[in-house]
Amino acid sequence: MSNSPEINIFAESELNISNKKTEGLFRILYMMMTWLLILPVATILAILVYKGGPMISFEFLFSNPIKGMTAGGIFPALIGTVWLVSVALLFSVPLGVAAAIYLSEYAKDNWFTRMINLAIINLAGVPSIVHALFGVGAFVLFFGFGTSILAASLTLGIMTLPVVIVSSYESLQAVPMAFREACWSMGATRWQTIRRIVLPNSVSGILTGVILEVSRTTGETAPIMFTGAAFFLPYLPESVFDQTMALSLHLFVVSTQVPHVPEGLPYGVALVLIGMVLTMNAASIAFRTYLRGRKKW
Amino acid sequence: MSEVSTATTGKYSIESEKLNLWYGSFQALFDVDLRIKKGIITSMIGPSGCGKSTYLRSVNRINERLGYVKITGSIKVMGQNVYAEDAELVQVRKQIGMVFQRPNPLPLSIRDNIIFGHRLHTPKSEKVSVKKEDELIENSLKQVLLWDKVKDNLKRKATELSLEEQQKLCIARLLPVKPAVILMDEPCSALDPKGTAAVEELIWELRDNYTILIVTHNMAQARRASEECIFMLMGKVVEHAPTDEMFVNPEHEETADYIEGRYG
Numbered sequence: 139m140s141n142s143p144e145i146n147i148f149a150e151s152e153l154n155i156s157n158k159k160t161e162g163l164f165r166i167l168y169m170m171m172t173w174l175l176i177l178p179v180a181t182i183l184a185i186l187v188y189k190g191g192p193m194i195s196f197e198f199l200f201s202n203p204i205k206g207m208t209a210g211g212i213f214p215a216l217i218g219t220v221w222l223v224s225v226a227l228l229f230s231v232p233l234g235v236a237a238a239i240y241l242s243e244y245a246k247d248n249w250f251t252r253m254i255n256l257a258i259i260n261l262a263g264v265p266s267i268v269h270a271l272f273g274v275g276a277f278v279l280f281f282g283f284g285t286s287i288l289a290a291s292l293t294l295g296i297m298t299l300p301v302v303i304v305s306s307y308e309s310l311q312a313v314p315m316a317f318r319e320a321c322w323s324m325g326a327t328r329w330q331t332i333r334r335i336v337l338p339n340s341v342s343g344i345l346t347g348v349i350l351e352v353s354r355t356t357g358e359t360a361p362i363m364f365t366g367a368a369f370f371l372p373y374l375p376e377s378v379f380d381q382t383m384a385l386s387l388h389l390f391v392v393s394t395q396v397p398h399v400p401e402g403l404p405y406g407v408a409l410v411l412i413g414m415v416l417t418m419n420a421a422s423i424a425f426r427t428y429l430r431g432r433k434k435w
Numbered sequence: 436m437s438e439v440s441t442a443t444t445g446k447y448s449i450e451s452e453k454l455n456l457w458y459g460s461f462q463a464l465f466d467v468d469l470r471i472k473k474g475i476i477t478s479m480i481g482p483s484g485c486g487k488s489t490y491l492r493s494v495n496r497i498n499e500r501l502g503y504v505k506i507t508g509s510i511k512v513m514g515q516n517v518y519a520e521d522a523e524l525v526q527v528r529k530q531i532g533m534v535f536q537r538p539n540p541l542p543l544s545i546r547d548n549i550i551f552g553h554r555l556h557t558p559k560s561e562k563v564s565v566k567k568e569d570e571l572i573e574n575s576l577k578q579v580l581l582w583d584k585v586k587d588n589l590k591r592k593a594t595e596l597s598l599e600e601q602q603k604l605c606i607a608r609l610l611p612v613k614p615a616v617i618l619m620d621e622p623c624s625a626l627d628p629k630g631t632a633a634v635e636e637l638i639w640e641l642r643d644n645y646t647i648l649i650v651t652h653n654m655a656q657a658r659r660a661s662e663e664c665i666f667m668l669m670g671k672v673v674e675h676a677p678t679d680e681m682f683v684n685p686e687h688e689e690t691a692d693y694i695e696g697r698y699g
Contacts (some may be wrong), residue, residue: 246502316539320605323497323535323551325497325528334551335541 193406218382225291234302255335262300288378290366309343342429349422448646454508455526478661495531532609537599540593579607591664
């Protein structure tokens with residue numbers, strides 16, 4: 139080792155230069171992949187706004203379709219979707235959250251619990267058309283609900299149940315174990331611990347999962363096609379035993395099943411649908427950010 | 436407490452007999468026989484993995500939630516076996532408070548933290564006046580020397596306090612339910628020297644009213660802040676003696692080696 143000041147011991151070597159090149163290459167590669175992901179989403183939105191934007195009006199949103207669905211509005215479909223999603227939530231949220239609480243707070247790690255977890259994962263992987271057929275068999279025929287909002291919503295609920303369970307489970311698990319131990323060591327029962335500490339601190343995560351589920355349910359078409367959504371029903375449903383139109387199915391119908399539809403109409407429907415979904419996602423993110431900001435530990 | 440139990444244990448708060456404990460197939464405690472005196476501070480020392488925390492966690496049965504733990508033998512607290520058929524877990528935990536290594540105040544206000552345990556054990560039908568709650572809170576916080584610091588903002592979140600204050604709060608919240616025994620699992624290891632001194636001082640203050648069993652890695656702390664000392668090694672009790680005696684004149688060679696820092 140020389141200590142003479144002329145030799146720069148920090149000088150760049152050949153190896154450094156070639157390493158830097160590789161480094162730069164990968165950086166650009168990964169960045170391009172990310173941009174590629176955003177591209178389709180941006181394109182879809184741009185086309186929808188460009189072609190469907192002019193369709194959107196107060197009348198379009200709040201009047202019935204007329205002239206064999208080639209003109210008029212989408213009001214029954216819009217309301218129908220709200221019905222379907224609300225009833226599905228009423229069913230899947232209490233059930234899913236309860237199951238998540240059991241799995242996270244009560245269940246011991248044994249073969250039975252592992253089997254339940256496996257079932258949930260598998261349920262998430264079942265194609266939606268299979269759920270649709272199950273819905274027909276179980277709710278429409280066996281329970282005798284007929285093709286109705288109830289049958290369609292239950293089918294949607296079953297389909298989204300795994301999402302609710304998994305997201306609720308994750309947010310329950312995110313509550314530090316130390317809080318539970320503190321409660322237990324003071325003689326709190328499991329339920330007292332859940333009620334007073336675990337749930338209040340995981341509710342933001344659970345709600346986020348629920349809102350994500352809403353947006354997914356809104357867009358589903360296959361599960362409701364045979365169970366409760368109608369091709370064309372120019373009036374509003376009055377109870378859960380009625381059939382209803384739905385936005386997603388309406389989009390399918392006006393795009394492929396009906397002749398002489400003006401070009402902008404399907405785009406308009408699609409824009410309303412995606413608008414609903416994006417609004418709910420945005421609400422979910424905003425809500426989560428708000429609740430996170432309040433929480434401190 | 437029944438008369439029988441007072442008769443048999445005037446002197447001891449915790450007595451374990453032939454206590455064996457397994458985590459799955461690994462045996463962590465071997466025939467641990469201990470009698471821990473009432474109303475004093477007893478410290479447990481020993482190298483990592485010697486079973487001292489395991490023992491502590493067996494006393495209030497908090498080990499139990501791990502499904503793979505198996506226990507034989509008995510632990511009597513105030514003369515009654517905590518593992519008996521008719522011992523209610525909630526009552527066991529109420530009688531035996533615990534302070535953890537890392538301060539774990541609940542994400543609630545200071546006030547709600549202190550009154551939490553009391554509320555747990557009060558039936559819904561029984562209305563506790565705000566005045567009564569305030570009294571309990573003031574008393575508890577005064578006992579842990581925290582009252583003057585926090586009395587003006589009891590609504591503040593307990594998780595925003597300093598670590599030292601958090602640990603004091605964790606001790607204070609045990610007091611309203613009047614436990615007979617307080618277990619402490621390395622209560623100062625997350626604190627700085629100043630915090631450690633303050634919490635040790637507090638533990639010393641509490642010793643007349645409670646039996647305190649404290650696990651520590653810090654031998655100087657065991658020496659300063661306990662009256663009796665237990666040395667454990669590989670799941671067995673090696674020595675149990677008054678602290679002064681053990682540190683000046685240990686009976687066993689292993690104890691001497693450990694105290695002098697030759698291992699652990």
